[in-house]
Amino acid sequence: MRTPILAGNWKMNTNLASATELVNAMKNDLSQLAANGNVHVVLCPPFPYLARVNELTRGTGIQVGAQNMYYELKGAFTGEVAPAMLVDFAEYVIIGHSERRQIFHESDEVVNKKIHAALANDLKPIVCCGEALETYENGETDVWVRGQIHAAMQGLSADQVRGLVIAYEPIWAIGTGKAATGAGANAVIGISIRGALADLYGEDVAQSVRVQYGGSVTAKNIDEFIVQPDIDGALVGGASLKADEFIAICRAGLKKNS
Ligand code: PEP
Numbered sequence: 001m002r003t004p005i006l007a008g009n010w011k012m013n014t015n016l017a018s019a020t021e022l023v024n025a026m027k028n029d030l031s032q033l034a035a036n037g038n039v040h041v042v043l044c045p046p047f048p049y050l051a052r053v054n055e056l057t058r059g060t061g062i063q064v065g066a067q068n069m070y071y072e073l074k075g076a077f078t079g080e081v082a083p084a085m086l087v088d089f090a091e092y093v094i095i096g097h098s099e100r101r102q103i104f105h106e107s108d109e110v111v112n113k114k115i116h117a118a119l120a121n122d123l124k125p126i127v128c129c130g131e132a133l134e135t136y137e138n139g140e141t142d143v144w145v146r147g148q149i150h151a152a153m154q155g156l157s158a159d160q161v162r163g164l165v166i167a168y169e170p171i172w173a174i175g176t177g178k179a180a181t182g183a184g185a186n187a188v189i190g191i192s193i194r195g196a197l198a199d200l201y202g203e204d205v206a207q208s209v210r211v212q213y214g215g216s217v218t219a220k221n222i223d224e225f226i227v228q229p230d231i232d233g234a235l236v237g238g239a240s241l242k243a244d245e246f247i248a249i250c251r252a253g254l255k256k257n258s
Pocket of ligand 1: 236
């Protein structure tokens, strides 16, 4: 059984005061949800607030994730953050978010290097993939997503892959208010993502990896995704900045295995 995982990606939002306020507003409800172990809840604040969020959530069962990292371990890389710098504050790290790929030109090769570096430093990667609108409209989603998965998995062992979380995030659904349908997202995750993993590592590994859907998830539409057999949770952007909304989304995770 795959434990559902709901993660909030705050992106480049909040300040120290509002990050603190947000965690305090969600802490009690989220810790109750996380306490029984049936749902994993992860908060991914910007780098400067990782330490604060980690401190505020310590002992609650709520987990913390970073939104990015570099793959080198140390040295002359001004402005970058190394994996070992994150482990004191974060358990997870988002890798290959479409905003990193599009705005900061992160290639499949860089994404793959980051996954290796994260795993080597005891961080659990949340690996993002997903197609642009044009690819979707041309009916090329399967080829595109399979290609991203093959590239991201280069050189990883089956055991390493079992420890990954993958987030299927169609770019046309991120921040647009136009979410995919539950059935549509389930098909891409089941056929393209688990299909690619099965080709590479066998069906057993493909079925063991947790795969989230991400893209305009809200408290209103989460049920549509969480009931799908191949969807194990959500990576949530905008709605994770509203305490009540994110609590409701995480609570929906309980419906997964009930
Ligand atoms: C995201 O940040 O990965 C995301 C899916 O954003 P949103 O939920 O706002 O679409």
